[in-house]
Amino acid sequence: MYKVLFICLGNICRSPLAEALFMKLVNENQLNNRFAADSCGLLDFHKGDLADPRTRQIAIKYGLEIVHRSRPITANDFYNFDELLVMDEAVFSKVMEMKPPHFDSSQIKLFRNFDPYQPGTDVPDPYYKDIAVFEEVHLIVERCAANYLKALL
């Protein structure tokens, strides 16, 4: 089983969406025996919370229910997962700092690098933005999740 962990700052907007969209594709393609996913954040401000209502509202519109509860990253995550997909450069730097020696830095990746249309560094943080940015983030994450799964196959 190849286990991937999606990581953002608060684990209520970007990474729970990435986890849900990735697992939807895994399920649709009957790949559950090969891939598993989870998500987490750097912060524990929202620990135990469902994803942001705006993230969930847009996901529901596209037929996706997000049931993940926010949790902060732990040292064990570097033992329990094969690959870490990070939502922006600031979070990437922190995750690199936390990385124990055994974990290969090539297994920590910027998720936006898998965007087939606009590859780049950051999935924008929508938390303090309006609903249009949440819509944009949904589309970006959807593209990246599909292209990332394709790259794993």
Ligand code: 4NP
């Ligand atoms: P996320 O968005 O990292 O995509 O979950 C954020 C959510 C909450 C906060 C920041 C970013 N916050 O500062 O509480």
